[in-house]
Amino acid sequence: MSEHAGHAAAGDGPANRPARRPEMRVRPTAPIVPTANVSGNALMLVIAIMAFLACLTFGAVSMVRATAASWQSQISREITIQIKPDDGLDMEQALKDARDIALAFSGTKDGTIVDRAATARLLEPWLGEGLDLDELPVPRLVIVTIDEQNPPDFAAMRNALSESIPEAILDDHRTWVDRLVAMAQTTALIGTGVLVLVFSAMVLTVIFATRGALSGNRHIIEVLHFVGAEAGFVASQFQKHFLKISLKGSFAGGLLAALFFLVAGFWQGRSIATPESDQATALFGTFSMGLAGYLGIVATMLVIALLTTLTARFTVMRTIYEIDLIRSDPSRTDQLPDP
Amino acid sequence: MIHFENVGLRYGMGPEILRDLTFDIPRRSFQFLTGPSGAGKSTLLRLLFLSLQPTRGLIRSFDREVSTIPRDELPMLRRRIGIVFQDFRLLDHLTTYENVALPLRVRGKEETSYRADVLELLKWVGLGERINVLPPVLSGGEKQRAAIARALIDRPELLLADEPTGNVDPPMARRLLSLFLELNRLGTAVVIATHDLSLMDQVEARRMILSQGRLDVYE
Numbered sequence: 001m002s003e004h005a006g007h008a009a010a011g012d013g014p015a016n017r018p019a020r021r022p023e024m025r026v027r028p029t030a031p032i033v034p035t036a037n038v039s040g041n042a043l044m045l046v047i048a049i050m051a052f053l054a055c056l057t058f059g060a061v062s063m064v065r066a067t068a069a070s071w072q073s074q075i076s077r078e079i080t081i082q083i084k085p086d087d088g089l090d091m092e093q094a095l096k097d098a099r100d101i102a103l104a105f106s107g108t109k110d111g112t113i114v115d116r117a118a119t120a121r122l123l124e125p126w127l128g129e130g131l132d133l134d135e136l137p138v139p140r141l142v143i144v145t146i147d148e149q150n151p152p153d154f155a156a157m158r159n160a161l162s163e164s165i166p167e168a169i170l171d172d173h174r175t176w177v178d179r180l181v182a183m184a185q186t187t188a189l190i191g192t193g194v195l196v197l198v199f200s201a202m203v204l205t206v207i208f209a210t211r212g213a214l215s216g217n218r219h220i221i222e223v224l225h226f227v228g229a230e231a232g233f234v235a236s237q238f239q240k241h242f243l244k245i246s247l248k249g250s251f252a253g254g255l256l257a258a259l260f261f262l263v264a265g266f267w268q269g270r271s272i273a274t275p276e277s278d279q280a281t282a283l284f285g286t287f288s289m290g291l292a293g294y295l296g297i298v299a300t301m302l303v304i305a306l307l308t309t310l311t312a313r314f315t316v317m318r319t320i321y322e323i324d325l326i327r328s329d330p331s332r333t334d335q336l337p338d339p
Numbered sequence: 340m341i342h343f344e345n346v347g348l349r350y351g352m353g354p355e356i357l358r359d360l361t362f363d364i365p366r367r368s369f370q371f372l373t374g375p376s377g378a379g380k381s382t383l384l385r386l387l388f389l390s391l392q393p394t395r396g397l398i399r400s401f402d403r404e405v406s407t408i409p410r411d412e413l414p415m416l417r418r419r420i421g422i423v424f425q426d427f428r429l430l431d432h433l434t435t436y437e438n439v440a441l442p443l444r445v446r447g448k449e450e451t452s453y454r455a456d457v458l459e460l461l462k463w464v465g466l467g468e469r470i471n472v473l474p475p476v477l478s479g480g481e482k483q484r485a486a487i488a489r490a491l492i493d494r495p496e497l498l499l500a501d502e503p504t505g506n507v508d509p510p511m512a513r514r515l516l517s518l519f520l521e522l523n524r525l526g527t528a529v530v531i532a533t534h535d536l537s538l539m540d541q542v543e544a545r546r547m548i549l550s551q552g553r554l555d556v557y558e
Contacts, residue, residue, distance in 0.1 A: 026436050026458075027471050029450055034432040223428050226390070227489070228418035229445035231411065323390075324410050 033220065033241040039213040040241075043308075044249040046209040050202040051253025051304055055297045057198040059261050061191035062293050068184030079154070080171045081142040081161065094165050095142055101160050102144045107152030114141040206304055210242060210311040214319075221319045235316045239309050246308030250301040258297050340366045340497065340528055341387060346396030348382060356382050358552040360396070364497065364530060369523045371539045372532040374549035380532045381425070383549065384499050387530065388422050389413055401496075418446065421490030421527075423500040427482045429474040429489075435481075436461065436470040439488045446493070457492060463518065464488050465511065479506035487515060497528045504538055512538055 034040075081098045085091060099111035114122070119140060120131045127136075146152060154172045161168040217238070224234045341364035348357045356379045364370070364387070372380055385391040386398065389405060398405040401419060408416065421442075429438045436457060437444075443453045461467055464484040474482055483506045490498060498519065504512035516538060523529045530547075533539065539546065546557045 025471075026454065027434060029444075030433055030437055032430075032433075032441075032444070219428070220430055223430055223441070224445060225414070226388075226417065226422065226424075226428070227442040227445055228414050228493075230414045233445055233447075321410075324413070 031241070032224065032237045033217065035241070039216050040245055043209045043213040043242075044245050044252075046205060047246050047249030047304060047308065048253040048256075050205050051250040051301060052256050053253075054198050054202045054300050054304075055254050055257030056260065057195050058296045058300060059257060059293050061188075061195045062296065064191045065188045068187050077145060077148055079144050079146055079173060081144065082139050082169045082171060083142070083165060084139045084167045084169070085137045086167050089167055091140055094167065095140055098161060098165055098168050099142045099144070101164065102142065102152075102157060104160075105152040105157050107147050107150045108144050109147055110145040112143045112145075114143060202304070203307060206246070206307050207311045210246075210308050211315050213242075213245075214238065214312060214315045218319060221316055222323060225320055225323055231317055231320045234320060235313045238312045238316045242312035243305060243309045246305045247301075250304040254297045254301040258294060261293070340364055340401060342397075342399040343386075344397045344399075346386065346393045346398060348379075348386065348391065348393050348395075355394075356552055357386075357393075357549075357554075360554045362547065362554060362556055364528055366496070366528055367523065367526055368545065369520070369529045369542070370531070370545035370547055371542075372530055372547045372549065373534065373539065376534075378549040379552055380549055381501060383554075384422070384501055384530070384532055387497070387499055388420055389416060418442070418493065419496045421493070421495035421498045423483075423486050423490045423498075423503050425501040425505070427474075427486040429477075429482055429485055431474050434471045434473055435466055435477065435485050438474065438485055439492055441489060442493045453492075457488075460488050460492060461485075464515070480508070480511060483507060484511075484515070487518070491518070491522060494522075494525070495527055498522060498530070500529070500531045502533055502535075503531060504533065504535055509537070513541065516541060 079102075081102060083089075083091065083094050083098060095113045099113060102108055103111050116133050119138060120133060123131060123138065154170065154174075158170045161170055221234055221238075224237075225231075343360045343362050346357060346360040347355050349355045360383070372383065374380055382391065386393060387400075389400060389408075392398075392406060400408075401416060403416075430441070433441070439461060440450070440453060440457045443457070444450075458467070458470065461470055464487060466481060466484055466488065469477065469481060474485070477485065483503065487500065487503055490500070500519070503519075504515055507515065512535070519529050519531065520542065531538075548555045548557065
């Protein structure tokens, strides 16, 4: 494509002969659609920003969904037996009995008595260090791990416990679980809603930005049409151009979003067990997206590229259609080209 | 080649700009289209270029009735017509060479197959030294010559030119006219819309005079 006509012959003759003028060389053929202009760069920036936001939202929503799911499973994996102190109650024996009763039910896996030291640690934030449990009527706990797939009969367990140890209260966290499930579902729903909104905004922004960038190229479409280019040819020239722009833009945006998650995950991994990290983990979950998250980012990039290309195609086809519409209806003088 | 029969055209609800035009553009013919400003010369050229359809009447172009030609077949028909727009319509990001080669490029031809022809034509119209120049740098006359070269490059069967010598000096106008005549000798029918009486006086040719929407043809 970039071959040159003729060869430059200047300077090959003796100095006293008039120098032959060099043959004109033809520059490498430029693309029909100009490669860089202001609206093209602006479109790339818009696409990069929208891709970044969409990928970020996608990652954040998948993270929140994972966190919500983990709340639900961690809570329902355990039940607690609480035994209140009472006069004449041998607490240690009661704890052991309660654990044995619970473990006798099928569907329970393991039972752990929260010992005195652990109980004191639990109460430390409220009652301070050096707490003597004997001085206070502090209830004690047995934590029983259950099989989520095959949970025990909580009502029967509650009855059996209250028969032998009246001071025992079985907490299957049902209220908490129900609330958390509702909350988790709401959070996931809100996240999905935000995702839908951001994606819709992205789709519309990309479409309008592409159309805006194309409007500055209407004269090119007209000239191509009038020198005998078929609609498909004109459309393919613009499609190629906009595919490049959108791939560059969406790649930049997607890459930034992926980097953001990588850096955030790295920071979280490095600062584990610090208050900042714990807070972030409690609020957002862990900043790890897994393969599905990264595949989602790639899919978002592809959607944007496809969208831009299709919009370019439809807009060009429509412009050509409008030019031809003037042909069939002379009363449409609004966009009449001057021959 | 082109046949108009009782053709009339009006824009919207306005008055008829062209009325009852009946004429032929025979193959290999050469004619001037003239008339006062606003007489409808540009509109008539547009009808000839198939970028407008008449409000009434019949136009046959290359043995086909224009109103029955489907949209997707229009580009193929337009390839047989070369047009020089009054405002040139060159693409500012392409060089003179690339602008002139554009009709061949959109036909899917390889650059190596047409480069020599394009360069030769550019030399002919006096733009041999300006092949790598972008249109914004060209003078009005140079743009006009580039636009003419673009219309001629694919040897059209019909050449339509709207004021093709409006921006050039008399010697260049004569040179361009001889280019049109040469093209006509090679078999292209030529329609030149012009106000330039001195240009018309140089050639014994058919004159089509538009006045108040009506056309008189002087053979």
